Amino acid sequence: MNAPMGLRERKKQRTRETISDTAITLFLEHGFDQVSVVDIAAVAEVSKPTLFKYFPTKEDLVVHRFADHQTVASSVVAERPPGVSAIDALHQHFLDGLAARDPITGLNDDEDVLAFHHLVYSTPSLVARVSKYLAQAEDALAETLAGALDSDREITAALLAGQVIATERILASVNWRRIVAGRSADEVHPEAVADADHAYALLRHGLAGVAPRK
Amino acid sequence: MNAPMGLRERKKQRTRETISDTAITLFLEHGFDQVSVVDIAAVAEVSKPTLFKYFPTKEDLVVHRFADHQTVASSVVAERPPGVSAIDALHQHFLDGLAARDPITGLNDDEDVLAFHHLVYSTPSLVARVSKYLAQAEDALAETLAGALDSDREITAALLAGQVIATERILASVNWRRIVAGRSADEVHPEAVADADHAYALLRHGLAGVAPRK
DNA sequence: GTCTGTGAATTGACTTGGTTAAGAAATTTG
DNA sequence: CAAATTTCTTAACCAAGTCAATTCACAGAC
The missing domain is CATH 1.10.10.60 (Homeodomain-like)
Structure with missing residues (x-):
C-alpha cells in the first residue's frame, strides 16, 4: 500500500x-x-x-500519537461479531485492552509510557487537547450506536456514548493512579478487571443494580 | 454581607x-x-x-459567566433534604431547571441567550474552556457522591459523577438543537422533560432497563 | 547527465495573547 | 491635608502562529 x-x-x-x-x-x-x-x-x-x-x-x-483513538470505540461497535450486543463488545474490548496492557486503559507500568502520561496530564493545554479527542470519540460512538441500538428514543445512543466514554476515561485514570502509586501492572490487573466489570454492570443495570439506595 | x-x-x-x-x-x-x-x-x-x-x-x-456552575451539581447532592437519594435530587434539580428555563438546560429561547450560546459553541477555544468547567463539576460531584453513596466500591461515585455530568450536557445539547431549529421553549418543554426522565431512568436502571438488546 | 518545472523549505517580518517592571494616579487612613 | 498603599498605565518584552517572497531539491523529459 x-x-x-x-x-x-x-x-x-x-x-x-x-x-x-x-x-x-x-x-x-x-x-x-x-x-x-x-x-x-x-x-x-x-x-x-x-x-x-x-x-x-x-x-x-505530543497528542498526535493517540489521535487514532478517536474512532476505536466506534469501530468496536461497528465491527462486533453478529449476536454480540454493543455494550458487550465495548466491555470485552476494554478487558482485552487491560490484558494487553494497552496504555489507554491506564494499566501499563512501562517507564516511558508513564513519563509520557505524566507529561500529558500535568500540562493543562495538553489535557484540553485530549478532551477534544474524547469528544470526537463520543460523537463517533454516538453515531454508530444510533444504528446499532434501535432503542425507541434516538437520544439513548448519545447518552450511552457519553456514559461509555466517561466510564472508560475514569477507569483509566483510576488504574493510572494505582500504577503511579508504585504498583506493577500485573499486580493491579485483577482489580482493574473487577472495576471494569463493575463499571459495565453500572452501565447495563444502573445505579439501582449496584449500589444500595441512601 | x-x-x-x-x-x-x-x-x-x-x-x-x-x-x-x-x-x-x-x-x-x-x-x-x-x-x-x-x-x-x-x-x-x-x-x-x-x-x-x-x-x-x-x-x-466570556465564560466567567457560568463559572459558578462548577459546584451546582455537587451542592444539589450535598444539600438535598433527608430521605432523598442523590440521584433523585439531581433528577429533580434538572427538571426544576427545565421548568425555570435555566439556560444551562438548553431550554431557553431568549434571543440574547441563544446568541451567547452560539458564540460559545461556535468558538473552539471557548468550548475547550467550558469542558474544563465540566471536568471540575465532575470532580466536585464525585467527591460529594463518595460521601453520599456508600456503595461498596469507591469508584462508583466517580463513575456516576462522570455519567451524570455527561448526561446533563447531552440533554442540554439536544434541547438547544431543538431551540435552534426554531421551536419555542414552551413547545419543547414536554419533550425535554420526557428526555430527562428517560436519561435518569438510564442512570438508575441501565441500558437493560430502557433499550432492547440487539 | 543536464535542463526544467513543481512542491517544499527557509527567511524575515508580522499579529496577537499574555507578562513584567517602573512610574504615575488615586483611594484610604491618620 | 499628608503619608501610605493599592491600582492603573506605559512601554517593552516573550512565545505561538501566520504570511509572502525567495531559494532549494527532487522528478521527469530530453
Whole structure:
C-alpha cells in the first residue's frame, strides 16, 4: 500500500518523525512550557513555519500519537461479531485492552509510557487537547450506536456514548493512579478487571443494580 | 454581607463588568477571533495589563459567566433534604431547571441567550474552556457522591459523577438543537422533560432497563 | 547527465495573547 | 491635608502562529 513511496514522501515522513521525537524528548526533559517551538525547530533542524506545517499547534507535537483513538470505540461497535450486543463488545474490548496492557486503559507500568502520561496530564493545554479527542470519540460512538441500538428514543445512543466514554476515561485514570502509586501492572490487573466489570454492570443495570439506595 | 463595600471595591466591580460587557458585545458583533484584546481594552478604556488582571485569559471574558456552575451539581447532592437519594435530587434539580428555563438546560429561547450560546459553541477555544468547567463539576460531584453513596466500591461515585455530568450536557445539547431549529421553549418543554426522565431512568436502571438488546 | 518545472523549505517580518517592571494616579487612613 | 498603599498605565518584552517572497531539491523529459 505504501511500499511504492517516492523519495519525497519518505523524506517528509522522516522529517515529521524527527520533529515529533525531538519535541517529545525535549518536553520530557524540561517540561512542555519550558521548551519553545523555536527550540524544537532548532534541534530538529527545520524552520518554525515548517514545523507548523507538519503539526498545526505545539500541542499536536505530543497528542498526535493517540489521535487514532478517536474512532476505536466506534469501530468496536461497528465491527462486533453478529449476536454480540454493543455494550458487550465495548466491555470485552476494554478487558482485552487491560490484558494487553494497552496504555489507554491506564494499566501499563512501562517507564516511558508513564513519563509520557505524566507529561500529558500535568500540562493543562495538553489535557484540553485530549478532551477534544474524547469528544470526537463520543460523537463517533454516538453515531454508530444510533444504528446499532434501535432503542425507541434516538437520544439513548448519545447518552450511552457519553456514559461509555466517561466510564472508560475514569477507569483509566483510576488504574493510572494505582500504577503511579508504585504498583506493577500485573499486580493491579485483577482489580482493574473487577472495576471494569463493575463499571459495565453500572452501565447495563444502573445505579439501582449496584449500589444500595441512601 | 456586601453592603458595606468601600469605594475601591465598588469601582473594581464596575470596571470588571464594563470590561466583560464590552468584550461580549464586541464578540457577538464581530466574532471571538476577530476581536483582539487590545480592541477590547481600548473600548473599555483600560490598559491591556489591567484587563488581564481582571480576567486571566481572553476566554475568561466570556465564560466567567457560568463559572459558578462548577459546584451546582455537587451542592444539589450535598444539600438535598433527608430521605432523598442523590440521584433523585439531581433528577429533580434538572427538571426544576427545565421548568425555570435555566439556560444551562438548553431550554431557553431568549434571543440574547441563544446568541451567547452560539458564540460559545461556535468558538473552539471557548468550548475547550467550558469542558474544563465540566471536568471540575465532575470532580466536585464525585467527591460529594463518595460521601453520599456508600456503595461498596469507591469508584462508583466517580463513575456516576462522570455519567451524570455527561448526561446533563447531552440533554442540554439536544434541547438547544431543538431551540435552534426554531421551536419555542414552551413547545419543547414536554419533550425535554420526557428526555430527562428517560436519561435518569438510564442512570438508575441501565441500558437493560430502557433499550432492547440487539 | 543536464535542463526544467513543481512542491517544499527557509527567511524575515508580522499579529496577537499574555507578562513584567517602573512610574504615575488615586483611594484610604491618620 | 499628608503619608501610605493599592491600582492603573506605559512601554517593552516573550512565545505561538501566520504570511509572502525567495531559494532549494527532487522528478521527469530530453
